[in-house]
Amino acid sequence: MEEKRILVLSVDIDNDVGEKARIKGPIVGRKENLDAALKLGEADPEDTDVNTIFYAVKIYDELSKQHKQAQVVTLTGDAHVDYHAQSEVVKQLEKVILEFSPEACVFVSDGASDESIIPLIQTRVRIVSIKTVTVKQAKELEKTYFVILEKLKEPQIAGIVFGIPGVALLLFAFSEFLGIRVLLGVLGSYLIFKGIGLEARFLRLFSRTRISFDKANFIFYFAAIAFLVISIILGVNEAFVVQSLGLNNLPKEAALVLKEFLKLLPVSILLIVIGEVLQAIQDKRTYVLPNYIVSGSGLMLFWLIANNAADWIVGVTAFGEFFYSLILGIIAMTAVTYLAREFKRAIISRMNLEGKDAYTDIGGFIGKVVGINKRRETLILQTSSNQKIDLEFGNVAEVGDKIIIRY
Incomplete structure (x- = not known):
């Protein structure tokens, strides 16, 4: 019977090996992985990736007794642990697959951040076992302390824990008590975006966006950035004007600032949508056009509802008009979404993709x-x-x- 080719795979998704030990992935072979673990251990003895690599080598040693055609590999990602990290891991994995042609894989991980890459690995090689490394600690309190300390070093968590208070202090310093109001508005908006999943959608959208000087969408993105900057300036300027008037009415102050901010913001976003539509037509990706129809329609309806809400708060529009615009907006958005979905399904049906x-x-x-x-x-x-x-x-x-x- 032909011997199976087994790959023992560990993934350093946040590229600690590269950042701290200055070793580029993929790291192939027993000796190379031991050297990488030792160098990473010298640079940061508390890094859990050290244990992961050692454990991968241990499993490799055990499998080598049964399978002569085994290999141990460590893949490295990116410090930001996002699309770029996953893309880098996939590129390294495909290089290893071309050279070694594994039939099965044993995946070694130290936690959820590394295991997030599993679906991408499964599309390329069959995972027959997943091993998770758990570092033992004598005291639970000590363990919790070090876990929190390590998490605070991650850019995403550090950005929230330190970034938001930092913005609050700056706003408070430059605009007295208005800084707290702006902070609460920004924080509230962020929590709503995160709670309903919009944060993840925007991250996926921007990670898939490709901008180049020779692409049709470049000039539209360039113009969109200009309009976005102007919108922010208008909003900030209105905030200072409202503060100087001394209205002492937070809802009206927020509504006036919102109206000023929204004057040009929809133009900026629609320019991005138009640029992506033209780029999709140029690349012959007509199947994505319904997505942009929904995005453009949703942005226009949001602009209309937000403006009517601000007018109602200020006192320019009656509540009845605002309420009717809200209901009509929801109905229109539902209809647009349904029609766009049917349009997309019709396009997909005509593409004859099966067998490719x-x-x-x-x-x-x-x-x-x-x-x-x-x-x-x-x-x-x-x-x-x-x-x-x-x-x-x-x-x-x-x-x-x-x-x-x-x-």
Whole structure:
């Protein structure tokens, strides 16, 4: 019987090995991984990735006794732990797969941040086992302290824990008590965005956006940034004007600032939408046009409702008019979303995607399209290991003789 090729894989998603030990991934081989773990341990003895790499080597040693064709590899991501980190891990994994051609994989992890990459790994190699490293501590309090300390070093958490209070202090210093009001407004908006999932959607949108001087959307993004800056200046200027008037009415003050801020902000966002539409037409990606129809319509309706709400608070518009505009906006948005979804399904149905091979944007084979889930708007791919996976249509970058996927 032919020996199975087993890959023991550890992932350093936040690239501690690169940042602290100055070693680039992928790190292939037993000796290379031991050297990387030792250098990382010398640079930061408390880093859990040290234990992960050592554990991966331990598993490799055990598997080598049964499988001669085994290999141990550590992949590294990016310090920001976002799209760029996942993209870097995928690129390194595809390089390893081309050189080693593994049939199965043992995934070694030290926690949830590394395990977030599992779906992307499963599309390329079959994971037969997941091992999680747990570092033992004598005291729970000590463990909790060090966990919090390590988490505060992560850019995303540090940005919230230190960034928001920092903004508050600056605003308070420059604009007396108005700073607290602006802070509460910013913080409230952020919590609402995060609570309903808009933060993740915007991050995905910006991570997939490609801007280049030779692309149709460049000039639109350039103009959009200018309008955005002007909108912020108008809003801040209005805030100082309102403060100087001494209205002592927070709702009216906020409404006046909002109206001034919204004067040009929709123009900025619509320019981005128009730029993306033209770019999609140029790239022959007509299947994404319904998404931009929904985005553009939603932004216009939001602008209309927000303006009417501000007018009602100021006293220019009666509550009845605001309420009717709100109801009509919801009905119109529901209708636009439904029609855009049907439009998109019709486009997908005419594309004849079944049977086509799907590759990443750097040439790595993912699988063959064996079906389409129109309701969930996903492609059903069958990988080389005969696994079936669902892939969101939003990840499709190009459709031709083959399908190009961008994560």
